[in-house]
Amino acid sequence: MRHRTLSVALTSFLILSGTSAAADLRFSTWAGGEGLALLQQLAREYTAKTGTDVRVEVTPFADYSRKLAVQIASGDAPDIGWVAERDVPTLVASNNLANLSALGKDASFNLSDFPTSSLALWKRGGSLYGVPFSNSPLVLFYNKDLFKQAGVVDPMTQYARGQWSYADFQKSALSIKQKTGSSGARVMRVDPKAWAGGLLAVLWSNGGGVYDRNMKCNLNSAGSLQALSLMQNMMFRDQSMPRPGDQTSFDGGRLGMYFDNISYAGQLKDAKFKWGIAPLPRGSAGRVTQLGQAGYAVFSKGRNQAEAMNFLKFLASKENMARTARFFPPPRQSVLRSSAYLNANPAVPASALRTALISQLGSARVLQTTTDWLKANDVITSSLDQVFQPGASTKAILDRTCQTVDGL
The missing domain is CATH 3.40.190.10 (Periplasmic binding protein-like II)
Structure with missing residues (x-):
């Protein structure tokens, strides 16, 4: 397999190239710093594991919603990516998010590890349109x-x-x-x-x-x-x-x-x-x-929905959510309350994390928006x-x- 180097496009987003001339999967995010570096590492690991090339596209948060809307409207939607809580109503109403309800029947994924409250924003009727990776009160x-x-x-x-x-x-x-x-x-x-x-x-x-x-x-x-x-x-x-x-x-x-x-x-x-x-x-x-609740979603107009679903399961697995938890408070209860998570950052004592973050979850609110x-x-x-x-x-x-x- 041929490997390409990392390049930064003049259009303000960064692309992590895979192992073939055309990427098999496009993943959209607004992550930066070490959080982005970890996502890029996970993309490389997924490529090594499956042979599916993953391209990570980065847009600053302030411009993310608008750029995503333009991409979807122009027929250039990514396959999978981050979605902020404020964009969920519009994307669901416009049928731009794929139905992920099959995750509930996947025993290895264990959707029940996510509290019902953390999935409420992403559900419409009996359908699920995203899986939160961060359940973070300010x-x-x-x-x-x-x-x-x-x-x-x-x-x-x-x-x-x-x-x-x-x-x-x-x-x-x-x-x-x-x-x-x-x-x-x-x-x-x-x-x-x-x-x-x-x-x-x-x-x-x-x-x-x-x-x-x-x-x-x-x-x-x-x-x-x-x-x-x-x-x-x-x-x-x-x-x-x-x-x-x-x-x-x-x-x-x-x-x-x-x-x-x-x-x-x-x-x-x-x-x-x-x-x-x-x-x-x-x-x-x-x-x-304020509860910042961003999630992974598969875009219905992406070209590789089946593989995007597999990559979502990889990213949101208990093992990998334990890794991303270093940057994003995890909705998976098995990770959030683990000693590994509470003691992961030596600069933030476990007692401070319990008081400032975990104990505030009960009164935290997600921004509910209109279409x-x-x-x-x-x-x-x-x-x-x-x-x-x-x-x-x-x-x-x-x-x-x-x-x-x-x-x-």
Whole structure:
């Protein structure tokens, strides 16, 4: 067999080549860093085991949904890939995901190892359209060195004392800013198109959100306005939170707190500062963290569905999920609660993982979206750019936003 080298396409995605001139299987992902390296390794192992070449195509998360939609519409869909929870309704409604219900009859795969709650998003009636590989509530990363320099009690200790609210979060961030000169906290991602990561937890914990139970826009509700007011005060009054467009990142060591999935820990392996994790703060409506639930899915318009199903079973097996669990909290109960998983990362003690991640699963929420989510996301992204400006008329902006979103 001939082997080709790894190449990076100018169209912004990376391709892992297989052993023949044309790849037999295309796998789409937004993974990066060591998580991507592991997926590439698994692809090579599958090729060696089966003779099926696998090509790994990478697109940044902020652009992933749109690019996938374009690929499907143009008849160039990948065979298998990652799907984010917010894209599931649209892809299922448009018949672009293959039915995976046969997995329930495969004793070797053991679908019962996945809690019913973790599969709910991926089911419609008696059919299954995906298998989650990550069931990850957001956690709070904090810079232990900055907390020590500012003389502030760290978040995990505050949580243990029952004091860890968004008021405590704001107060801690302000102290870090005033006493160290570093930014106190960041909730949203650096890329404004990825605004939902972090912000949703603040909205939900204060009684707001993007949609209400009837899937009507909820961004202009009292709870949402309360949450956004907190962030505006931290940005413009306290100046303890970076404004949109500011590139300050937690791994740079000049940020006190940051919301992200536990997989972000992989980016801190070379950090020059001490860090820890803690649960997110409690708001007026309780402590509600965001559950990131990405899954493996086979695309119905892919050219190799049978082989894609086999590769999915390989990736989501207990053995390989134990390996990817290093980056993505696994939905398989046999892996999640194993001592191997809890002690896999020496930088994150098992006790911290139990408190900040596993104990928060019960109150975590998945973002439920409508089939017009791509359009709604564009509208919301533009509106938030206006909201996070000095002196913004937040209520008026979000009233218009909800009118547009509900009219899609």
